[in-house]
Amino acid sequence: MTEQLLPENVQTWAQAPLPTAPPEPTPAGRLTIASVPAGHPYVRGISGADDGVVRLRDPLPDPADPDRWWPPVVLDAAWITQNADVVDVVHVHFGAESLPPGRLAGALDALDAAGLPLVYTAHDLTNPQLADQAPHEADLDLLISRASAVITLTDGAADEIARRWDRTAVVIPHPAIVAEGATPPPGRATGAFTVGVHLRDIRPGIDAVGSVRTLLAGLTDLRAAGVAAAGRVVVNDRVRDSDALDAVAALLTDRPDCVLVRRPRVADPELEQEVADLDVALLPYRHGTHSGWVELCHDLGVPVVGPRVGYAHEQHPDEFTAFEPDDGVSLARAVLAALARGTRPGSGERAALVQRRALARVVQHRAIVRAHTDVYRTVVRRTGASA
DSSP states (O other), X not given: OOOXXXXXXXXXXXXXXXXXXXXOOOOTTOEEEEEETTTSHHHHHTOOTTSSEEEOOOOOSOTTXXXXXXXXXXXXXXXXXXXXXXXXXXXXXXXXXXXXXXXXXXXXXXXXXXXOOEEEEOOOSSOTTOSOOHHHHHHHHHHHHHOSEEEESSHHHHHHHHHXXXXXXXXXXXXXXXXXTOOOOOOOOOSSXXXXXXXXXXXXXXXXXXXXXXXXXXXXXXXXXXXXXXXXXXXXXXXXXXXXXXXXXXXXXXXXXXXXXXXXXXXXXXXXXXXXXXXXXXXXXXXXXXXXXXXXXXXXXXXXEEOOOTTGXXXXXXXXXXXXXXXXXXXXXXXXXXXXXXXXXXXXXXXXHHHHHHHHHHHHHHHHHHHHHHHHHHHHHHHTOOO
């Protein structure tokens, strides 16, 4: 599950020269999609070999840094004008927050002038990367109001979009996180039930201190009820909020029932192993809308407990148990409910569950790909654009 750390100085990077070589021509009958960003795992999850679509690679703002796609070059009026003849649809997922002021509006004006449709997937109605939501809300006003089609991931988010912007969003669920055909880790059993929380880089949408405080209170209540439960707090060694990390470490002093794991950001296989080892995953969200973490836990057969933040609880409602923040008793009850319907790491039951879900994901993937292709063809017909 790939994390993205946005730069502090996007203004300087935004001045990088635009690529001069246009994309290669698209085979007849196929649509050319400029996804923002094209290299994101989510975009790979909605793509298929036979979907009738060609997705352009991300043009790089700095060729010397090939792993960085932001600020997105596609969302620049000059790039749009230069490539209007070879692009059928621009599909924005993430990255508008990294643009300098005025550039998004200019890009949308250029799309209108070129007659190119915009598809916007509203992943985040509240942006977990940001503390101040005002700039993100301004971006949403532009993107949702001016898009030819709006997609979102849950009915709850679609309802909010209808209330706030009077737009009808197409609901297409989040694709799998674990790659199709991969063999997920089975998890490793321990004696005690393990409740784990990944704080990652402690971005603004993560309530690190409150989540760990609630976890510790819940472990105390579980122990009082005779349940052998242990906590695991995992955090990257590079974080955005070092004060929060210090506070978490202080909370865990003299708590042998909960371990703090500080390690470098890991690759997907290692991250999947960490999650698969859990009996229950605790979501540490302060604010947000949807959750790729919920999808990863689904793929790995791990039940989730979390606060009712955004619409993550709608993604896999039968696998999500809500608790009240800063309420150890509420968390303990949620964990017990999750354990009652969950499976142990490393067990045959967990392995069978993961296999069933992987098979269901194959069917779901085909439906997700088809739904996106239908949206693309609909907006192209509506605007009169052609490949």
